[in-house]
Amino acid sequence: MAKTAPPTPDILAQLRQLALQYLVHCFLYYRLDEPVIPDEQFDQIARDLRKLRQAYPRAEMPHADVIDPVLGPEVSGFQIRAYPPPVIAAAFKLLYDASNQQVEFVEFVERRGYRAELAGQGT
Numbered sequence: 001m002a003k004t005a006p007p008t009p010d011i012l013a014q015l016r017q018l019a020l021q022y023l024v025h026c027f028l029y030y031r032l033d034e035p036v037i038p039d040e041q042f043d044q045i046a047r048d049l050r051k052l053r054q055a056y057p058r059a060e061m062p063h064a065d066v067i068d069p070v071l072g073p074e075v076s077g078f079q080i081r082a083y084p085p086p087v088i089a090a091a092f093k094l095l096y097d098a099s100n101q102q103v104e105f106v107e108f109v110e111r112r113g114y115r116a117e118l119a120g121q122g123t
Helices: 009-031 039-055 064-070 085-098 105-110
Strands: none
Touching (some): 009 064, 039 064, 085 105
16 A cells, blocks of 8 residues: 655645534534535535545544544535534634624524623623
8 A cells, every 4th residue: 555645734724624614514504504505515625525534544634533433425414413612613603794683693692502602701
């Protein structure tokens, strides 16, 4: 078996970006049922992530423990049960930015059954 060259910094950055995009959109679709991108775009993100992960299986990737088990042929995030807090926060920010609702962010999040704490506002 041929030895794989180590990933370049650009490959690692792309892997990190795809991992976050994949998890954010999985959360929006499977957990909240509020996708903000078309299925085709999500499918492309998932395929690109799987392809990079197959090429560089030992490369450091954020949340690999959550992503690697679901990167099978279907690349579905349906099986993900626990999302890392930074992913949830990024997903809500994206959803909030994509919405035209006239409510504060905290209320926006709480209406969906989650608790929001803004930085500097410890409770």
